[in-house]
Amino acid sequence: MKTIYHASDSRGKANHGWLNSFHTFSFANYYDPERVNFGALRVLNDDTVSGGMGFGKHPHDNMEIVSIPLDGALEHQDSMGNKAIIKKGEVQLMSAGTGVTHSEKNFDLKNTVKFLQIWIMPEKRNIQPRYEQEVFEAEGRKNAIQTVISPIGSNDGGLKINQKAWFSLVDLSGEIKYDLKDKSNGVYVFVLEGDVEVENQKLNRRDGFGVWEIGTLNLKTDTSAEILLMEVPMKF
The missing domain is CATH 2.60.120.10 (Jelly Rolls)
Structure with missing residues (x-):
């Protein structure tokens, strides 16, 4: 058995005012050569977004992107024509494949939304983009x-x-x-x-x-x- 331990307070941090984010693995301006990935797990971000704020339209390709709301509601729109609200108890999966653009923002104008943003490196590249979400009781x-x-x-x-x-x-x-x-x-x-x-x-x-x-x-x-x-x- 092999193990690696990452204490909560050892994570990378980024506070942009409207966004407070903790990075388990290297992301954006946070880089640690010892913490680039865990196998196919590339990104594990613990995000808190202020009311009404969010990530504008931006592109992804050849990445499996999982969003798990922990508190509040997240609004999603993408170039595949999907428009959805994702809440705690739901999980969202987007296979970026050959390329997709999407936006994510806090659906609530006052209260924060907290969610995990997780990226998994794909098994097959350049597949047709897909989107799914589901409620899990x-x-x-x-x-x-x-x-x-x-x-x-x-x-x-x-x-x-x-x-x-x-x-x-x-x-x-x-x-x-x-x-x-x-x-x-x-x-x-x-x-x-x-x-x-x-x-x-x-x-x-x-x-x-x-x-x-x-x-x-x-x-x-x-x-x-x-x-x-x-x-x-x-x-x-």
């Missing part, structure tokens, strides 16, 4: 592994990503095991709320912990924790 992740993203062509639930990757949410009170779908993959654990112990590593709110060369992951908490598990290829 909280009851489905209470002391259970709730799959919210899985590979195109798989029989697992959730949105379909252009990579051999699986994302899962867990609201944990007690102990649970996560069995890797592909033993050659690694899992990046990101604590949304609370405290949890993963393979004897204690993690607090917004800590990250990457684990690979392991088949099963053991997680436990004495209180409660909300956790995002991102299983990704380490080689691709």
